[in-house]
Amino acid sequence: MNSLFKALNDETRRQIVELLKERDMNAGEIAERFNISKPSISHHLDILRQANLVTSEKKGQFVEYSLNTTILEDLLNWILTLKK
Amino acid sequence: MNSLFKALNDETRRQIVELLKERDMNAGEIAERFNISKPSISHHLDILRQANLVTSEKKGQFVEYSLNTTILEDLLNWILTLKK
DNA sequence: TAGTTATTTAGATAAATATCTAAATATTAA
DNA sequence: TTAATATTTAGATATTTATCTAAATAACTA
Secondary structure (H helix, E strand, O other), X not given: OHHHHHHHOOHHHHHHHHHHHXXXXXXXXXXXXXXXXXXXXXXXXXXXXXXXXXXEEEEOOEEEEEEOOOOHHHHHHHHHHHHO | OHHHHHHHOOHHHHHHHHHHHHOOEXXXXXXXXXXXXXXXXXXXXXXXXXXXXXXXXXXXXXXXXXXXXXXXXXXXXXXXXXXX
């Protein structure tokens, strides 16, 4: 839960998540969308992966990232129990 | 949205929120539950208040804190659109 | 094989943050 | 009005984090 909140506590990472909602993208495509260096985007992707919010798969020289929404169940439930 | 994620990105603050789910509490009662100084708890409460997750009301020499779950709607919707 | 492209790792730095102690403020009670 | 209690503000510090550039790794292509 900690890693999930941490991952979502950054505007860039939330935007990456929203991008990946539309379609899978490789690291370079993601980086293009931001005015941030590729290493920084790579770091953000790493944090999203640690939180299990995205998965990555090497495809040739590219690395394709996908959104994993199953992990959001936990978050959803946590919020719902608060609202009771 | 930023302040909400920020507020929730801390274990102590999430625990405070869970405490307030059960009942309203004053700052001292909340602080008692943690091995953290009162000023630090006060600071956490401030961050929760900035995010509108809690409201506070002065009652005599005490300050009573309450959970505000309405703000969680936004978060809920954000998550739900990701899951689509 | 040598050069090019895609991505990550390493190392550095500035800004944000969680925490503390001490002091200030506000309220109640003797 | 003085003392005690509740809470916040101020100021300091150590840690975390977002970012950068440079270098390393991996895979394709001529």
